Amino acid sequence: MAKKRWWQEKFNLITVSFAYLVSFFILAAIFTVVIKGFNSIGKVILTPEIQFAIKLSLYTSLISTAVCILIAIPVAYALARADMPFKSLLNTILDLPLALPPVVSGVCLLLVFGATDFGSWLDDMGLSFVFTVNGIIIAQIFVNLPFMIRVLKSTILAVNPRLDFIARTLGCTPTQAFFRVTLPLSKNGIIAGTVITWARALGEFGAALMLAGATRFKTETLPISLFLNMSTGDLDAAMAAANILIIISLISLFIFNKFGGDFIGGSRAS
Amino acid sequence: MIALKNVSISLGDFSLKDVSLEIPAGEFFTILGPTGTGKTVILELIAGLYQPDNGRILIDNEDAAQITPEKRGIGFVYQDYALFPHLNVYKNIAFGLQLRKLPKEEIQKAVGELTEMLGITHLCHRYPGTLSGGEQQRVSLARALVLKPKILLMDEPLSALDPNTKKLLCQELKRIHATYQCTVVNVTHDFNEAGMLSTLVGIILDGQVRQVGSPDVVFNHSIDPKVASFLGIAPKVTYA
Numbered sequence: 001m002a003k004k005r006w007w008q009e010k011f012n013l014i015t016v017s018f019a020y021l022v023s024f025f026i027l028a029a030i031f032t033v034v035i036k037g038f039n040s041i042g043k044v045i046l047t048p049e050i051q052f053a054i055k056l057s058l059y060t061s062l063i064s065t066a067v068c069i070l071i072a073i074p075v076a077y078a079l080a081r082a083d084m085p086f087k088s089l090l091n092t093i094l095d096l097p098l099a100l101p102p103v104v105s106g107v108c109l110l111l112v113f114g115a116t117d118f119g120s121w122l123d124d125m126g127l128s129f130v131f132t133v134n135g136i137i138i139a140q141i142f143v144n145l146p147f148m149i150r151v152l153k154s155t156i157l158a159v160n161p162r163l164d165f166i167a168r169t170l171g172c173t174p175t176q177a178f179f180r181v182t183l184p185l186s187k188n189g190i191i192a193g194t195v196i197t198w199a200r201a202l203g204e205f206g207a208a209l210m211l212a213g214a215t216r217f218k219t220e221t222l223p224i225s226l227f228l229n230m231s232t233g234d235l236d237a238a239m240a241a242a243n244i245l246i247i248i249s250l251i252s253l254f255i256f257n258k259f260g261g262d263f264i265g266g267s268r269a270s
Numbered sequence: 271m272i273a274l275k276n277v278s279i280s281l282g283d284f285s286l287k288d289v290s291l292e293i294p295a296g297e298f299f300t301i302l303g304p305t306g307t308g309k310t311v312i313l314e315l316i317a318g319l320y321q322p323d324n325g326r327i328l329i330d331n332e333d334a335a336q337i338t339p340e341k342r343g344i345g346f347v348y349q350d351y352a353l354f355p356h357l358n359v360y361k362n363i364a365f366g367l368q369l370r371k372l373p374k375e376e377i378q379k380a381v382g383e384l385t386e387m388l389g390i391t392h393l394c395h396r397y398p399g400t401l402s403g404g405e406q407q408r409v410s411l412a413r414a415l416v417l418k419p420k421i422l423l424m425d426e427p428l429s430a431l432d433p434n435t436k437k438l439l440c441q442e443l444k445r446i447h448a449t450y451q452c453t454v455v456n457v458t459h460d461f462n463e464a465g466m467l468s469t470l471v472g473i474i475l476d477g478q479v480r481q482v483g484s485p486d487v488v489f490n491h492s493i494d495p496k497v498a499s500f501l502g503i504a505p506k507v508t509y510a
Binding site: 028160163165166167169170171172173176180181184185187236 | 314317318319338340342344345346350352354355356366369370377389413414417440
């Protein structure tokens with residue numbers, strides 16, 4: 001009995017040590033970048049290049065996040081509430097970009113928009129996505145939309161469907177029931193999903209690089225700027241971009257956790 | 271009058287088979303049966319929240335398939351009350367009236383009268399999460415009754431309450447039925463509740479309606495062996 005307890009204590013000690021070691025490693029890696037960039041960030045942040053990268057990152061990420069919300073809400077509602085054929089297949093397809101490496105997603109987009117009749121037709125209509133700012137937005141949407149759908153689906157699943165039923169008997173049309181009951185009750189999930197999608201859009205690199213390229217003062221978002229400046233050895237500028245992304249990530253993570261980070265993966269579904 | 275004619279529905283593993291039932295207007299009709307026999311689904315079919323796979327539902331001789339849930343004039347009280355957690359008690363009760371865009375004073379008057387009758391005026395500014403089971407039940411009733419429905423559907427409304435609150439609410443439900451003169455369809459598995467409240471009782475077993483009659487007939491003179499077995503009584507044998 002005493003031996004069993006001794007083993008249990010040792011086992012707990014090992015698992016707790018692993019948790020602390022991993023946390024320490026993550027913090028050490030982040031702080032190294034923060035300390036390296038701390039002195040120069042004030043100066044570098046005012047340079048035209050970083051200013052451009054900040055503005056382009058904000059512009060593209062805000063648009064892509066807004067589009068993600070508008071598309072994710074109806075899709076998530078359908079997946080959570082509607083009876084439809086091939087639902088589980090649809091779920092898997094919509095999750096695909098989450099499993100794909102972003103660079104592969106970028107290649108897929110590049111071929112769709114750059115090497116098909118559909119891409120040429122869009123180009124003729126004035127909608128060009130290859131090596132343009134539009135390409136960054138599409139890449140951000142493609143990579144982040146499944147994430148937003150997943151968070152919102154779990155949020156809607158957590159809302160008791162009987163509330164919708166009751167709203168119907170009280171006089172709501174299905175649309176009114178959605179806007180007056182389901183949507184307000186999904187508020188926290190929408191906020192959490194929006195913040196984390198926005199943060200992920202700001203940091204999107206692989207897919208955007210493949211589709212929009214890495215051109216200074218053209219498609220230079222913060223992560224692209226970090227990549228370009230690291231490549232050319234301008235560490236100050238690279239660290240400034242990295243620090244801005246770290247600060248945004250930390251704030252986003254805090255807000256996400258506050259408003260319902262446990263929605264990821266459907267753990268709140270009831 | 272509500273009539274279900276050969277209604278069948280499959281919902282995943284569960285199914286109702288060929289259910290026929292007539293509920294005359296103005297009755298307090300209780301559907302009695304063991305858990306999982308489809309009692310709630312019958313209410314949801316009457317409310318229009320599900321469409322039957324086969325068969326027809328008539329409300330006042332009109333085919334209900336043509337009437338959307340919001341136009342059926344039905345009040346619904348669920349076992350778990352299903353109050354809107356993001357709205358306070360007043361807004362929960364006023365929800366249906368506000369949808370109809372009635373003047374504010376009219377809404378205040380209607381909600382005020384009902385909350386006073388049910389003794390919940392002091393709860394108006396509270397949120398559902400802070401209420402006891404009995405209080406939530408009264409709010410849920412008020413929300414359904416404020417629209418003066420011609421049919422009130424109740425899904426085990428008293429099952430989660432303590433015996434004292436249950437007794438009080440039983441009396442209130444009888445009073446409400448007498449005051450509003452609406453058809454009440456109540457679902458329960460509690461024999462006492464069914465006997466105390468109902469003017470008619472229908473027994474549902476294995477997804478089928480086995481017997482309909484007054485509480486006295488069903489509880490004391492059942493001729494169906496399955497019903498008698500469910501009620502724990504000996505069936506009355508009839509000789510030809």
